[in-house]
Amino acid sequence: MMVKIDSCLFAFVLGFNVTAEIIYREAVEKNTVSLPCPHPVAGNVTWSRQLTNGSKVNLIEVIGGKDNKLNDPGKRYSSLADKFKSLVITRPGVSDSGTYFCNTETVELTVIPQGTDEKNATIGTSITLKCPDDTGSHRPTWVRRINGMNITVYSQNKTEGLQYSTENKMLTLTNVQLNHSGLYYCEGKPVVYLNVTKDERFERASHKLFLLVLGVVLPLALTVFIILFLFRRFRFRTQGRGEQQADTDYAEIEDGCVFKPTQGGSNQYDLTYAAIHHTQPAGNKTEVSRPNQSIYSFINTNE
The missing domain is CATH 2.60.40.10 (Immunoglobulins)
Structure with missing residues (x-):
């Protein structure tokens, strides 16, 4: 683990x-x-x-x-x-x-x-770009050049995430991201270089959070895990010894047939009980035939 x-x-x-x-x-x-x-x-x-x-x-x-x-x-x-x-x-x-x-x-x-203007923007913000006035098109095409490639970002059909104003040829980028960085052209003319960066406060907070997790939360979680692991291991061993002792006691009872009377009760195997058991009860005596006397001698055969 x-x-x-x-x-x-x-x-x-x-x-x-x-x-x-x-x-x-x-x-x-x-x-x-x-x-x-x-x-x-x-x-x-x-x-x-x-x-x-x-x-x-x-x-x-x-x-x-x-x-x-x-x-x-x-x-x-x-x-x-x-x-x-x-x-x-x-x-x-x-x-x-x-x-x-x-x-x-x-x-x-x-x-x-x-001669190209440079603008900086933070991730998640909005920024507006203006096309030069000398462009003849009423709704010009915007192109972003990045890594040597031209990418159309706005044409006659609006692109998701962009807003365009026909009055002053303004292009607004909403919720900008890192991949929006690049050099923007309007009708083939460079307008602005847009540099999108992360929020420094967010970066510092993320870095602090990472250090907190690395230096505090992770060791604490690891310590708790070790404690729980040792506790469960100790509990398992204790429970195992208890079950083993119970099995030993049960085996001794079966092998020795030990019966312990309750307090105040009698035990039929002690001497007192044996003496009382073999003594004739007091009271009227009953005639008992002798061993050599037939039990049929009292029957009248003349009848």
């Missing part, structure tokens, strides 16, 4: 940390950006990128602290001599947005066009 509890605890802690393995980075267009590996790397590293068709292309290898460029026609890739073997991209463009891999670990990059 102890092994199972430790295994469950390990799995719980592991699951708690898995959510932090993907690194997200944003960079303004033409501003150098570095992408770190999600975890420190002691050995060699191969940096690669996922293409729009789903395939991967290797960019550079970092072997013994030296860069071996594999696919870098613009000479824009290099690495940092840090413990994360970070990938450095110079003069990034919007097309550099996408998914990168440090060996097998994932790093997401979003490149924001210059």
